[in-house]
Amino acid sequence: MDDSCVIRNLSHFTTIGPEEARILxxxxxxxxxxxxxxxxxxxxxxxxxxYTLHSGWAYTxxxxxxxxIRVLDIFLPGDIMGIRDVTLPHxxxxxxxxxPGDVCPLPAWRLTEIFHEHPNLAMSIHxxxxxxxxxxxxxxxxxxxxxxxxxxxxxxxxIYHRLKRVNTDLKDGFTLPLLQKHISLVLGxxxxxxxxxxxxxxxxxxxxKTRNEIEILDLQMLxxxxxxxxxxxxxxxxxxxxxxxxxxxxxxxx
Amino acid sequence: MDDSCVIRNLSHFTTIGPEEARILxxxxxxxxxxxxxxxxxxxxxxxxxxYTLHSGWAYTxxxxxxxxIRVLDIFLPGDIMGIRDVTLPHxxxxxxxxxPGDVCPLPAWRLTEIFHEHPNLAMSIHxxxxxxxxxxxxxxxxxxxxxxxxxxxxxxxxIYHRLKRVNTDLKDGFTLPLLQKHISLVLGxxxxxxxxxxxxxxxxxxxxKTRNEIEILDLQMLxxxxxxxxxxxxxxxxxxxxxxxxxxxxxxxx
DNA sequence: CGTACCTTTGACGGCTGTCAAAGGAAGTGG
DNA sequence: CCACTTCCTTTGACAGCCGTCAAAGGTACG
Numbered sequence: 377m378d379d380s381c382v383i384r385n386l387s388h389f390t391t392i393g394p395e396e397a398r399i400l401x402x403x404x405x406x407x408x409x410x411x412x413x414x415x416x417x418x419x420x421x422x423x424x425x426x427y428t429l430h431s432g433w434a435y436t437x438x439x440x441x442x443x444x445i446r447v448l449d450i451f452l453p454g455d456i457m458g459i460r461d462v463t464l465p466h467x468x469x470x471x472x473x474x475x476p477g478d479v480c481p482l483p484a485w486r487l488t489e490i491f492h493e494h495p496n497l498a499m500s501i502h503x504x505x506x507x508x509x510x511x512x513x514x515x516x517x518x519x520x521x522x523x524x525x526x527x528x529x530x531x532x533x534x535i536y537h538r539l540k541r542v543n544t545d546l547k548d549g550f551t552l553p554l555l556q557k558h559i560s561l562v563l564g565x566x567x568x569x570x571x572x573x574x575x576x577x578x579x580x581x582x583x584x585k586t587r588n589e590i591e592i593l594d595l596q597m598l599x600x601x602x603x604x605x606x607x608x609x610x611x612x613x614x615x616x617x618x619x620x621x622x623x624x625x626x627x628x629x630x
Numbered sequence: 631m632d633d634s635c636v637i638r639n640l641s642h643f644t645t646i647g648p649e650e651a652r653i654l655x656x657x658x659x660x661x662x663x664x665x666x667x668x669x670x671x672x673x674x675x676x677x678x679x680x681y682t683l684h685s686g687w688a689y690t691x692x693x694x695x696x697x698x699i700r701v702l703d704i705f706l707p708g709d710i711m712g713i714r715d716v717t718l719p720h721x722x723x724x725x726x727x728x729x730p731g732d733v734c735p736l737p738a739w740r741l742t743e744i745f746h747e748h749p750n751l752a753m754s755i756h757x758x759x760x761x762x763x764x765x766x767x768x769x770x771x772x773x774x775x776x777x778x779x780x781x782x783x784x785x786x787x788x789i790y791h792r793l794k795r796v797n798t799d800l801k802d803g804f805t806l807p808l809l810q811k812h813i814s815l816v817l818g819x820x821x822x823x824x825x826x827x828x829x830x831x832x833x834x835x836x837x838x839k840t841r842n843e844i845e846i847l848d849l850q851m852l853x854x855x856x857x858x859x860x861x862x863x864x865x866x867x868x869x870x871x872x873x874x875x876x877x878x879x880x881x882x883x884x
Numbered sequence: 885c886g887t888a889c890c891t892t893t894g895a896c897g898g899c900t901g902t903c904a905a906a907g908g909a910a911g912t913g914g
Numbered sequence: 915c916c917a918c919t920t921c922c923t924t925t926g927a928c929a930g931c932c933g934t935c936a937a938a939g940g941t942a943c944g
Contacts, residue, residue, distance in 0.1 A: 389717070423868055423870070446771050462871070463753070463757040463871060464867075465868055484871060485871070487871070491749045491753050492749040495745045496746075498745055498749070499717070502756055506717045510718070513766065516766065516770045517700050517702070519770070519818065520817075524931075561774075563774075567890085568893090568932090568933075568935095569932055571892060571893085572892090572932090587891090603695060607720060614719055615676075616676070616737070616742075617741070777899070809921095809922070811921095820901060821922085822901075822902080822925090825922095841910090841923090
């Protein structure tokens with residue numbers, strides 16, 4: 377039951393009763409296996425599902441008129457994908473797999489039902505969405521005020537913390553299916569400059585990245601370089617919101 | 631009744647029945663007048679309210695260890711403020727007034743009740759939150775891929791469209807209580823460079839900004855410079871989500 | 885084994901930051 | 915209402931980070 381990465385994700389925000397667990401398991405029924413580079417949804421299309429990423433990595437991007445690509449999300453196993461777009465009449469981005477993996481769709485109308493019938497789950501989904509937004513916001517801050525070296529350090533720490541959150545025994549060396557190209561598109565730099573920065577960081581024994589792996593050699597230095605703020609990965613929820621949630625738990629069992 | 635800017639804002643996303651209107655009016659009861667530069671909330675504090683901005687402009691920012699400031703949100707009349715932070719145990723930003731104005735707080739626990747008792751309002755609030763997020767996302771894309779001139783053009787258009795959304799008869803000249811300093815902090819540039827860009831835009835008859843006003847002289851040129859995408863300001867909602875909402879409208883009247 | 889893609893490296897240029905100083909506008913107190 | 919202070923804007927000189935372009939070497943994949 378609780379080997380579900382989605383439950384591990386959402387259970388941080390509310391108590392998951394048997395009824396909620398049943399709903400959440402629906403989030404992971406009927407997984408679909410996607411190949412690397414397969415598209416989950418396409419920019420401009422009507423959102424018809426939200427998705428949970430069971431295994432593998434994915435990302436979202438926009439293609440501009442001039443052909444340039446801009447990357448927005450990097451999704452890791454356990455992430456809910458598409459919750460930002462689901463109220464919109466058009467997907468703002470295209471979503472594609474970075475590595476082969478399993479994805480579980482949940483129809484949008486089921487989300488509406490969940491909002492109506494399980495308000496504490498609705499609040500949890502909103503809370504999870506707010507956490508995702510906090511990651512984007514933090515990356516915006518990173519790009520607003522840091523130079524290239526600091527941006528890279530900050531981004532590596534973002535990924536490291538997000539992985540560690542659902543995989544507590546993560547080592548300092550781990551799989552990172554992102555090419556220099558992807559990192560450059562996330563951070564608003566060129567792949568050429570990413571190459572230079574990574575080379576310098578390896579020479580300084582801070583980290584070593586190969587095509588599919590990365591090893592953090594000096595975690596403290598990464599923190600120093602990036603002014604990384606770990607507080608945002610707190611799973612606490614605002615205590616003002618918890619009173620009614622317990623009241624509803626009671627209701628649900630009636 | 632419907633001179634409420636919050637109702638004008640949220641009514642885009644759902645049908646507002648009399649019961650919903652009653653709740654929404656609570657969003658605007660007991661307005662508090664704030665002076666320029668007054669703080670609405672402070673970074674690190676426990677969020678205890680969400681707020682609707684009835685009049686005046688506000689913004690959120692972070693102060694870094696080195697004293698640098700990073701600006702995240704620019705809030706206009708009618709915006710809901712603090713919905714992103716309300717599930718978190720700490721405010722990620724400080725919120726301050728850019729100009730004198732009226733703000734109406736709504737206690738966080740009331741939001742929880744609304745999530746439980748008015749699920750279609752909950753979905754509307756989530757939809758409104760997603761629209762705010764879309765603005766931030768679009769600004770991230772702007773900063774990722776545009777140079778200084780394009781960033782400024784894009785940002786002016788962002789504000790112009792957001793103002794026009796709640797004030798349909800907005801002229802090409804309007805109040806803009808943002809100093810060059812604020813614009814530079816929003817866009818990750820220096821105030822010196824903003825000064826240079828604005829000077830050039832005025833020389834090219836694109837726009838003219840004074841301390842408190844701005845006049846758009848060549849709207850089409852702004853679009854051309856910025857690759858601005860107007861779609862995101864669509865107020866349509868995903869039709870997959872509307873079925874249950876009408877069902878609930880029915881329920882609420884029982 | 886060949887092709888396509890990714891990474892590395894160097895040279896060069898430009899956009900934007902930094903620093904500094906002067907002029908202007910707004911706010912404050914007498 | 916004026917004087918004073920503080921903050922904002924403008925302008926110039928200069929420097930540096932990072933983008934662009936190009937070519938070579940490395941790696942994955944069919």
